[in-house]
Amino acid sequence: MSDGQVSVVIRPYRDVDRDAVVALASRLAEGVAAWRDASVVADAVHGWVTDSLEQSSSDGHGVLVAIGDGSVAGFVAVTTRRHFTGQVDAYIGELVVSTEVEGTGIGRALVNAAEAWARDRGLQRITLETGAANTRARGFYRALGYAEEEIRLSKPILIGDQSMPDRPLTGENMVNAS
Template sequence: MSNFTLRPFTEADRPALLGLADRFVTFGLPTRYDAEKVLGARTRELSKLLISGPDHAVLVAEDERGLAGFVEVRAERDASSAEPQAYLASIAVAREAEGQGLGRILMAAAEAWARARGLPTLTLHVFATNDRARGFYHSLGFQEDTLFLTKSLQEAP
């Protein structure tokens, strides 16, 4: 079991974070998504990731092997109610760090960040087909709130 240290993201972390982009396509992509396209989009997002500010935090976790994971959380307004909330934009754990409680550590850090700002809710998006992540979030007390429905328009009516 590793000991993890959390700290704010720095520009020097960017290459290691880019190395975690494949974690976003590892578990349960819906069939309409092409894994290579999702990987490309996530890589582009990570390459533009900003240093933490008052309404945005990127925290990285390190162990003796180096960067083991990260979480990105930001303050925003709920699209339906305009109420303030924290939004978990990204979380990833390196393959080598799986099963060591790091996901829970990163989620606790995101919750602490949100609480310190007085934000009453932490929200996130997860693919409906990602049973592993959904089970993880449910174990942390998350509940399904809003469903995002899609319909392919490529098929004949």
């Protein structure tokens, strides 16, 4: 297509997709705060994705993959989550597209598919989380109509003779690999 869009098919995850989906998982660590241990983050990301894949055929869980040019170009994991108000919402746990297809509409197609998944289950709201420093993702979600609902703040607790960072931990000294 001439407008930067690529032809893509969105379909439910299959076991044959596992290696390709897991290979994309490392992108989920982009925008994570610099004070988080990178190896711990990588292990957590791998765990999220493998858990999502294992639960993908269970009620209330789904993993959808984008197939472009015959291979996995991205995926979205969606589930249900109870909000503190008691309302059950759809929740996008993971959304990843390969760097080669960023900006081609595949991420938007995956979000639309997750929203359809939620709609098919009668859910009235869909939520997600992303790193505070992941400005590209935050802009992408805003463009799709998502609004910030909650903000989580974090402060390291010093133990023993640890010293404080030279400056406050803000968006400018957090990791942003996007």
